[in-house]
Amino acid sequence: MKPGIPLAGVIGSPIAHSLSPKLHGHWLRKNALSGHYIPMDVAPDDLGEVLKLLPRIGFVGANVTIPHKEAALGFANFVTDRAALIGAANTLIFHDDGRIHADNTDGYGFMANLHQNAPDWQADAGPAAVLGAGGAARAIVTSLLEAGAPEIRVANRTRARAEALRSEFGPRIVVQDWVRAGEMLAGAATVVNTTSLGMIGKPELKISLTALDPAAVVNDLVYAPLETPLLKAAGERGCTVVDGLGMLLHQAAPGFERWFGLRPEVDAALRDAVLAG
Numbered sequence: 001m002k003p004g005i006p007l008a009g010v011i012g013s014p015i016a017h018s019l020s021p022k023l024h025g026h027w028l029r030k031n032a033l034s035g036h037y038i039p040m041d042v043a044p045d046d047l048g049e050v051l052k053l054l055p056r057i058g059f060v061g062a063n064v065t066i067p068h069k070e071a072a073l074g075f076a077n078f079v080t081d082r083a084a085l086i087g088a089a090n091t092l093i094f095h096d097d098g099r100i101h102a103d104n105t106d107g108y109g110f111m112a113n114l115h116q117n118a119p120d121w122q123a124d125a126g127p128a129a130v131l132g133a134g135g136a137a138r139a140i141v142t143s144l145l146e147a148g149a150p151e152i153r154v155a156n157r158t159r160a161r162a163e164a165l166r167s168e169f170g171p172r173i174v175v176q177d178w179v180r181a182g183e184m185l186a187g188a189a190t191v192v193n194t195t196s197l198g199m200i201g202k203p204e205l206k207i208s209l210t211a212l213d214p215a216a217v218v219n220d221l222v223y224a225p226l227e228t229p230l231l232k233a234a235g236e237r238g239c240t241v242v243d244g245l246g247m248l249l250h251q252a253a254p255g256f257e258r259w260f261g262l263r264p265e266v267d268a269a270l271r272d273a274v275l276a277g
């Protein structure tokens with residue numbers, strides 16, 4: 001670790017809405033660690049220049065979020081296998097000589113969230129249904145395949161993106177048309193919404209839940225609102241529901257450990273701190 005006070009932060013555009021400064025700030029205070037974590041609004045054209053500068057002024061690493069997750073890979077000197085497979089990075093580690101190490105912890109965060117909040121969940125219990133085929137979906141699909149999901153049904157508003165997932169990840173991926181997405185819920189043991197639909201300020205997620213099995217575990221990556229219409233409706237059917245905040249909290253832990261030298265706890269106190277006004 002560099003001498004002096006270690007600095008880290010989150011890079012995105014826009015970035016003012018990010019909860020990451022709250023959660024990292026909580027961990028720093030709780031563990032009485034020296035360090036700071038700040039939000040940085042960086043335009044796409046400036047990303048390369050900023051990433052070169054940050055290690056020189058005391059930064060030990062950074063999170064990257066929309067719209068920089070894919071582009072960040074191009075500026076890294078080392079890319080982990082999982083970041084390469086997903087095609088995006090969310091966690092950067094800066095070395096003393098300026099080299100950048102890129103990783104993706106979204107899949108880890110997704111799995112840790114499910115295991116913490118749906119402890120009886122098993123990926124191999126049955127097919128999974130995934131709504132969306134963007135960067136977040138790629139992390140979720142990768143994790144579900146590694147965990148043993150026998151089949152992953154994917155529906156995306158642009159079918160070609162879902163087809164691309166099947167081409168890349170193989171025959172366990174089954175593509176469904178977006179207008180018939182409700183049909184792929186039949187028999188699904190795991191349902192995951194990776195789209196922004198249902199988020200505050202975004203259009204509603206319009207999908208029929210008629211075929212949804214009450215024994216299914218339903219996870220929405222959206223965490224604003226914390227209880228999305230999808231989770232509310234699934235809960236009313238008897239499903240185990242898992243909100244998206246836990247994934248945000250868990251995906252942050254590996255980066256914090258690399259930057260500040262301590263593995264932090266994801267607990268109720270952290271959730272309270274992040275949700276506090």
